[in-house]
Each structure stands twice: as C-alpha cells, then as structure tokens.
Amino acid sequence: MIKTKNETANEQWDIVINADKNKGISINWQELWQYRDMIWVLIRKEIVAAHLQTVLGPLWYVGKAVIMALTFALVFGMIARVNPTGVPHMLFFMSGLMFWEYFLNCMNKTGNVLRENKAIFEKVYVPRLAFPIAKLVAGLVPAFFELMTLVVAYLIYVFWVGSPVRPSWGVVYIPFLFLIIGGIGSSLGLIISALTIKYRDIAMLISYSTRLLMYTTPIIYPMQIVPKEFLPYLSLNPLAAIIDYGKHFLFNIPVYCTTTPLYSVGCLLVIFLIGIFLFNRVERDFVDTV
Amino acid sequence: MGNIVVQAENVSKKYKIGRLNADTLKDSIKHKWNRLFRDDEEHFATHEEDFWALRNINFEVERGDIMGIIGKNGAGKSTLLKLLSRITSPTEGKIKMKGRVASLLEVGTGFHPELTGRENIYLNATILGMRESEVRKIEDEIISFAEIEDHIDTPIKHYSSGMRVRLGFSVAAHLNPDIVILDEVLSVGDADFQRKSMAKMRSIAQSGRTVFFVSHSLNSIQNLCNKAIYLKQGQLIESGLVDDVVDVYKSTFKISTDVEVKNHITFNFDDAPGNELVKLQSAYVKAKDKGLDDPINMSDDIEVSISFWKLVEEGKFDVGIQVFDIERDLQILGSNSHMCELLDEIKTPNSRINFQTIIPKFQLNASSYYLNIVISDMEKKAIIFNAYCIAKFTIENITHFNKYRFLTKSRGIIRPLLNWNINIEK
Numbered sequence: 069m070i071k072t073k074n075e076t077a078n079e080q081w082d083i084v085i086n087a088d089k090n091k092g093i094s095i096n097w098q099e100l101w102q103y104r105d106m107i108w109v110l111i112r113k114e115i116v117a118a119h120l121q122t123v124l125g126p127l128w129y130v131g132k133a134v135i136m137a138l139t140f141a142l143v144f145g146m147i148a149r150v151n152p153t154g155v156p157h158m159l160f161f162m163s164g165l166m167f168w169e170y171f172l173n174c175m176n177k178t179g180n181v182l183r184e185n186k187a188i189f190e191k192v193y194v195p196r197l198a199f200p201i202a203k204l205v206a207g208l209v210p211a212f213f214e215l216m217t218l219v220v221a222y223l224i225y226v227f228w229v230g231s232p233v234r235p236s237w238g239v240v241y242i243p244f245l246f247l248i249i250g251g252i253g254s255s256l257g258l259i260i261s262a263l264t265i266k267y268r269d270i271a272m273l274i275s276y277s278t279r280l281l282m283y284t285t286p287i288i289y290p291m292q293i294v295p296k297e298f299l300p301y302l303s304l305n306p307l308a309a310i311i312d313y314g315k316h317f318l319f320n321i322p323v324y325c326t327t328t329p330l331y332s333v334g335c336l337l338v339i340f341l342i343g344i345f346l347f348n349r350v351e352r353d354f355v356d357t358v
Numbered sequence: 359m360g361n362i363v364v365q366a367e368n369v370s371k372k373y374k375i376g377r378l379n380a381d382t383l384k385d386s387i388k389h390k391w392n393r394l395f396r397d398d399e400e401h402f403a404t405h406e407e408d409f410w411a412l413r414n415i416n417f418e419v420e421r422g423d424i425m426g427i428i429g430k431n432g433a434g435k436s437t438l439l440k441l442l443s444r445i446t447s448p449t450e451g452k453i454k455m456k457g458r459v460a461s462l463l464e465v466g467t468g469f470h471p472e473l474t475g476r477e478n479i480y481l482n483a484t485i486l487g488m489r490e491s492e493v494r495k496i497e498d499e500i501i502s503f504a505e506i507e508d509h510i511d512t513p514i515k516h517y518s519s520g521m522r523v524r525l526g527f528s529v530a531a532h533l534n535p536d537i538v539i540l541d542e543v544l545s546v547g548d549a550d551f552q553r554k555s556m557a558k559m560r561s562i563a564q565s566g567r568t569v570f571f572v573s574h575s576l577n578s579i580q581n582l583c584n585k586a587i588y589l590k591q592g593q594l595i596e597s598g599l600v601d602d603v604v605d606v607y608k609s610t611f612k613i614s615t616d617v618e619v620k621n622h623i624t625f626n627f628d629d630a631p632g633n634e635l636v637k638l639q640s641a642y643v644k645a646k647d648k649g650l651d652d653p654i655n656m657s658d659d660i661e662v663s664i665s666f667w668k669l670v671e672e673g674k675f676d677v678g679i680q681v682f683d684i685e686r687d688l689q690i691l692g693s694n695s696h697m698c699e700l701l702d703e704i705k706t707p708n709s710r711i712n713f714q715t716i717i718p719k720f721q722l723n724a725s726s727y728y729l730n731i732v733i734s735d736m737e738k739k740a741i742i743f744n745a746y747c748i749a750k751f752t753i754e755n756i757t758h759f760n761k762y763r764f765l766t767k768s769r770g771i772i773r774p775l776l777n778w779n780i781n782i783e784k
Contacts, residue, residue: 083459085444086452106484113481117472191464193444194485352447355440356373 093345099195107198107205114206129213133169134221137162140288150289155233155319156225162218163318164287167311170211170246171253172278177203178257179274182265182354189355196351197344200261204254211246222318238317241329245317248329249310251336258343262350286311291324303327306335363537363568364419364442368451371412371437371592411437413592414451419585424569426583426600428576428607433589435572439463442570443539457536457568460486464541466526471515475506475525478514482529496532503558504528505551524551531558538562539570576604608685619728619750622650627667635673636733636743639665639710643729643751646716653754656724656773660717660751664731666743671705674698674737677713680730681722683771684750690722690771698736720775724755 100107119125137158144150145157153160178200182189185199225231263270285307286294294302302308303326310332312325412434419425427435440446441453443461468485469478479500483493501510504524506517514522540559556578563569563582573579579586579600586603588596596606622642630637644650645658654660664677676698681691695713704711728750733743 080456081454082457083444083455084452085441085447085455087448087450103484103487105488105490109480109484109490113470113473113477116477117470185468188468188485190445191467192461192485193459194487355446 093341093348095197095344096195100198100201103195103198106194107202110199110202111206114202115209118206126209126213129210130217133162133165133214133217136165137221140165144288150293153290153292153315153319153321155315155321156229156231158221159218159225159233159319160290160315161288162214162221163315164311166211166214166218167245167249167307167314168282168285168287169214170207171249171307173207173210174204174250174253175257175260175278177207178254179260179264181257182261182351186355197347200254200258203257204250207250208246211250215242218318233319236317236320238313241317242314245310245314245329248332248336249307252306252332252339255336255340255343258347259339262343262346265350265354281305281307284308286315286325290315290321292322294324299324300326306332306339361420362418363421363456364417365454366415366417366451367453369412369415369438369441369448369453370410370450371434371441371446372449373409373411410592412441412448412589415589415594417587417594417597419568419570421568422566423585424563424571424583426579426586426603427570427572427589428579428586428604429589429595432591434592435589437592438589439539439541439570439572455537458487458534459537459539460530460533460535461539462486462530462533462541463539464526465523465530469514469522469526472513474513475501475510475517478525479529482526483533486530486533487535488533492534500525500528500532503531520548520551527551527555527558531555531562535567537568537570541572576608580604619747621749621751623749630667631745632666632669632743635668635670635735636675637667637669638731638743638745638748639667641665641729641731641745641748643749654751655754656722657719659719660722660753661714662717662729663712663714665710665712666733667708667710668701668704669707671707672702673735674702675733675742676701676736678732678734679715680732681717681727682730682747684726684728686771688771690727691717721772722753723770723773724753726750726752 140161141157145161151157151160181199181203182196185196188194189196222233222235225233260270260274264274282288284302284305286302291299291302291308291312306327309325309327309329312323313329315321316323415434415438427438429435437446439461440463441448442455443459443463445461445463466478466482468481470481473481476497479497480490480493483500484490501507504521504527506521506525509517509521514525517525540563560582563571569583571579571582583600585598586600587594588603588607590610596603621644622640624640625631625638627637627639630639632638641662641664642650643654643660643662645652645654646661648654648658662679664679666677668675676694676696678692678694680689682689693715695715701711728747731743731745731748732741734741
C-alpha cells in the first residue's frame with residue numbers, strides 16, 4: 069500500500085537531479101522544445117548583434133565573398149592555372165568558398181560555445197545544446213547572402229558576359245548540401261568545445277588542422293586535376309564529395325570524387341554521435357573545472 | 359506527503375583541489391602513460407585532493423516554504439544553490455523537484471551589450487525559462503519597475519551599471535516559477551531601489567511559492583523565511599523552523615566567549631595580565647548593593663570595578679570600558695574615566711589603583727554582555743593595555759519594580775525608562 073503510494077509520488081517529480089553523469093549519446097528533445105523560445109531569441113541575438121555596429125551590415129558578406137573569390141581567381145585561376153574546368157574562375161572559387169565558409173563558421177562558433185557562454189552556464193540552468201543549434205541556424209544568414217552573391221554573379225556571367233556555363237537539374241539539392249556540411253561543421257564544433265574544455269592546447273591543434281583540411285578539400289582546385297592515384301584518398305574527406313557534387317550541380321561539370329554525398333551523411337552521423345557523447349560528458353560539470 | 363516539492367537525498371558534492379584537471383594534453387597523456395607503464399601512480403595522486411563541499415545532505419521542503427540557508431563562508435551554501443539550480447551535478451545522491459524552477463543567482467544573466475534594453479528583456483527572460491508570449495504580457499510591468507522607460511530602446515552598453523542591475527532585477531522579479539532560488543546579492547541598486555527590490559523579494563516569497571534564500575544577514579533570514587537549514591563545513595547541522603535554526607547557529611558564535619568567563623575575576627601579581635606599565639589585578643560587574651553572585655535586574659544600578667597595578671612612576675593613564683552585546687557582538691557602550699591627571703600624581707611604583715563606575719539602571723536591555731577593559735596613555739594617545747572579554751554578565755529578563763509597572767525584554771538594544779507626559783483631554 070505504502071509502496072504504491074511512493075511509486076506514484078515518484079512519477080510526479082518534474083526534475084530529478086542525480087549523480088548519474090553517463091548520459092551517453094542521448095538528447096533531451098523535450099527540454100530543447102521547452103526552450104524553443106530561447107533558441108529563437110538566441111538566433112535573433114546572433115544575427116542582430118553581428119551587424120549592429122557595422123554600417124554596411126549584411127553587405128559585408130557580399131563584399132567578402134566577392135573579394136575572396138577575386139583573390140583566389142587571380143592567384144589560383146590566372147597565375148597558378150589550376151582551373152581547367154571551363155567554369156569562369158570567379159564562379160568556380162565563389163561556389164567552393166561559400167560551402168567552406170559556412171562549414172568553418174559552424175565549426176568555430178560551436179567550438180566556442182561552452183567558453184563563450186560560461187557566464188550564463190555558471191548562473192542558470194539551460195539546455196546547453198540549444199546554443200550550438202542557435203549558431204547553426206544563425207550561420208545560415210551569411211551563407212544565404214553568399215549564395216545570393218553567387219546567383220547574381222552567375223546571372224551576370226550568363227546574360228552579360230555570355231558564358232556557356234549552365235546549372236544541372238541537381239541544383240535543387242544545394243540546400244541539402246548546406247545542411248550536411250553545416251552539420252559536419254557543428255558536430256566537429258561539439259567535439260572541439262568538449263575537448264578544449266579539458267585540454268586547452270587543443271585550440272592550437274585545431275587551427276593547424278583546419279588549414280590542412282582546407283588544402284585537402286577541393287576548394288582552391290577542382291578534383292579534375294588531382295592525380296588518379298590520390299583521388300580515392302582525397303575523396304575520404306567527407307567535405308570533398310559535398311563540394312565536388314555542389315559544383316557538379318551548379319555548373320554541370322563531371323564528378324571526379326569517388327565518394328558521394330551519402331558517404332558524407334554517414335560521416336556526419338558518426339561525427340555527430342561522437343560530438344554529442346563528448347559534449348554530454350563535459351556539459352554538466354564543466355563549470356567546476358574551467 | 360503530497361505537499362513536498364523538493365526532496366534532497368544524501369546529496370554530496372566532491373571537488374578536486376590542488377589539480378582541477380589535466381591542464382594540457384601533454385599532462386593527460388603523461389598521466390595515462392605513468393598509469394600504464396610505471397608504478398609511480400602515487401606521484402600523481404598526491405597532486406589531487408578530494409574536498410567534500412557537501413556531504414550527505416537530506417532535507418524536504420513543502421510547498422510554500424521559504425527556506426533560508428545559513429552558514430559561514432565555505433560552509434557549502436553556494437554549492438547547494440548550484441546543485442538546486444542544476445548548474446552542476448551532485449557527486450552522490452539526488453534532488454527531486456516539482457514544478458518550474460527559476461534560479462536567480464545573478465541579475466541580467468546573458469545580457470548582450472549591443473542589444474537594446476527591450477531585446478535584452480526577452481533574451482534574459484527566455485534564458486530564465488520563460489515563454490516569449492509570457493514576456494510580452496508583462497514587458498511593460500518589467501520596464502516600469504526598472505524605471506527605465508526612456509531608455510528601453512537604447513543598447514544597454516550605454517546604460518549605467520545601476521540601470522543594468524535594475525533591469526536585470528526587474529526581469530527576475532517578474533518570473534512566475536513554482537520554486538525560486540534567491541541569492542541575497544539580488545537586492546541591488548541605490549538605497550531606494552534596494553528597499554523596493556527587498557520588498558519585491560518579500561512579496562515573491564509570500565506569494566505562496568517555494569523559495570530558497572541565501573543570506574549572510576540573519577535578520578533578513580528571520581524576516582523572510584519560515585524554515586531554515588544550517589550548513590557547516592558541508593554538513594547539515596540543523597534544519598527546521600527558522601528561529602530554532604538561527605538560535606543553533608548563533609550559539610556557535612558564543613563559544614569563544616563562554617569559556618570560563620564570569621562576572622568577576624582576580625589575579626595574583628605574578629600571573630596577572632599586563633605589561634611593563636600596568637598589570638590588571640581584578641575586575642567585577644555586579645548589581646549595586648548586592649552580592650557578587652546575585653542576579654542583575656534591569657532595575658539595578660550596575661557597578662563596574664577595575665583594579666590594577668601601576669608599575670611605573672610617570673604616565674597619564676586612563677581607564678575605559680566597553681560593553682558588548684554577546685548575541686549581536688555589538689558594542690553597546692564605551693566610557694572613559696577622564697581622570698588621567700590624577701593618575702599621573704601617583705608616583706609610587708606598584709601602587710594599586712581602583713576605578714569604579716556605575717552604569718545607571720534602565721539603560722541596558724535584558725541580554726548577556728561582556729566587558730572589555732582598555733587602559734591608554736593619554737599623552738601618547740596610545741592604548742597600552744587591552745583586556746578583551748574580561749568579564750561576562752547577564753541582565754535578567756523580567757523585573758517587577760513596583761506594583762503596577764514591570765519591564766520585560768524588548769527587541770531594541772537599549773531599554774531606557776523614559777519620562778512620559780500624559781495629557782487627558784476632556
């Protein structure tokens with residue numbers, strides 16, 4: 069009799085704080101849903117706060133995309149001549165950079181999430197995963213502007229310059245490619261944020277590794293010019309398929325990558341699970357150690 | 359049973375001190391290497407030391423309880439608050455709660471300087487667990503309580519620090535949770551706003567919510583709370599009704615003064631406290647015209663007597679007394695004899711001098727007091743001898759001093775008998 073009473077009482081507790089640290093790779097979706105308004109406010113904060121002090125606001129993304137693509141077009145397209153695809157240099161580099169920048173943005177922002185919001189986490193309980201989610205969504209804004217810049221540049225090349233380049237029907241998949249590459253970036257960010265909490269010198273390693281990753285990703289060169297014996301190895305990079313297929317969809321040029329975006333999705337899942345696992349491990353008690 | 363909304367079972371929290379974590383990857387690898395291939399595990403183990411900030415804490419809180427948490431610095435109060443607010447997790451045990459919890463350990467959590475006051479209200483309130491639609495409803499209330507109507511659409515980087523804390527407090531005060539965790543630091547701002555914020559906290563506490571309140575001020579605790587828990591070095595010493603717990607806590611203050619201190623004391627010349635200038639011979643506090651051991655009532659004149667040896671020929675020495683309330687550790691009076699000239703004339707070394715004074719009746723409230731003696735050189739303007747807590751005395755609570763009038767202890771510090779004029783208008 070008493071026992072059943074206790075059991076029903078136990079079910080009524082809304083919050084149970086216990087010593088169980090091993091949350092594995094579970095995500096408390098219900099809690100994230102309860103905090104959906106906060107996530108929305110955080111997204112708005114990210115977007116608004118990034119532009120309040122700048123005169124040009126989001127126009128900076130346009131300028132940055134154009135200037136970076138110009139530099140790359142000059143150095144790698146016209147001097148090093150690494151672009152034999154027939155796609156105009158500007159469009160070629162702009163498309164690669166667009167994906168890369170979004171990836172980098174997601175990874176770096178998520179990687180900083182615990183440190184950046186330490187002041188909040190020390191004073192109030194919020195589901196910490198909400199912050200990377202906000203970063204992921206807010207990062208779509210600059211990516212959108214870069215995509216628009218590419219679209220405008222594309223139109224100029226097609227209708228003004230009279231370039232023969234045309235997209236393939238697969239261009240409708242571009243948003244999915246963004247999701248995959250942003251997901252990989254954010255998942256890596258989760259791993260980084262968990263590791264940098266424990267080991268401060270990881271941050272140095274990360275900055276080297278990102279540079280290395282950029283050179284092994286077909287951004288500043290097409291997969292076309294990669295020697296055949298290296299192709300399978302370079303294709304192991306989950307970003308390679310995304311960018312090679314992205315360019316295939318955008319410019320209807322042949323695919324050289326030996327892996328497909330499905331492989332990238334597989335990698336994304338693995339990295340994501342590792343990321344959640346590590347993040348769960350540190351998020352609860354990291355305020356004690358930092 | 360069903361009214362219990364917070365239940366803590368064997369809650370413990372362990373911190374590692376000395377070495378919080380492996381600072382660098384290198385350290386960590388070295389540590390693992392040593393573990394695997396060497397036997398000097400001890401070498402590393404000595405770096406780490408366990409520190410239990412909380413140990414086996416058990417308590418239950420019923421709906422509507424206002425629970426004060428008291429204890430000295432480092433007793434584990436903040437750790438308990440952090441656990442209750444889920445900022446960090448316990449090492450052992452668990453805490454169960456019913457309803458929505460808001461922890462207000464800080465005002466303005468998450469404020470972003472580039473955003474306007476209004477945007478920050480939404481940011482802060484949603485971080486504290488509110489829905490956006492709820493914030494919209496009470497937005498105007500928050501703004502007017504914070505008294506910043508004119509600046510609400512200005513980025514808060516242009517706010518004064520006072521405006522920021524007012525806005526932060528205002529958001530916190532308008533939350534609507536079932537369980538509130540309050541830190542005393544919340545009463546903020548200038549004196550005016552402090553009064554307002556304290557009043558608001560009181561009304562939050564009295565609106566039927568369950569509240570945890572941490573403060574160093576026992577007065578605030580007793581004013582606000584109905585229950586309390588007393589922590590000492592991570593252990594729960596006492597829990598229950600607030601007055602009982604506060605009494606237990608207060609009793610720990612007294613220990614240092616309780617040891618063998620009576621209302622009178624006499625020393626032999628050889629082991630008397632003092633220095634090369636003076637030596638204390640004796641001191642007592644008693645009711646005038648009564649014996650040394652008789653109780654002192656409020657209606658008694660209190661006789662204070664101090665005798666000491668003056669060891670040197672020269673010296674304009676003067677004697678002063680300080681009377682402290684033990685419970686409050688507060689000085690109630692201080693007085694000097696102002697007769698140093700007289701003392702200078704005593705040229706015989708080792709002469710014994712007695713000072714006596716009367717603290718008139720109906721001055722001190724019924725309470726326990728201790729006496730400090732201060733002997734100073736008035737010429738050099740320096741204290742030459744200081745006897746802390748040399749005597750302890752208690753003034754009894756109830757005194758009937760004539761047929762119709764009697765005195766009992768009041769809440770005040772002094773209990774004077776005032777002259778009253780009574781006019782009866784017909």
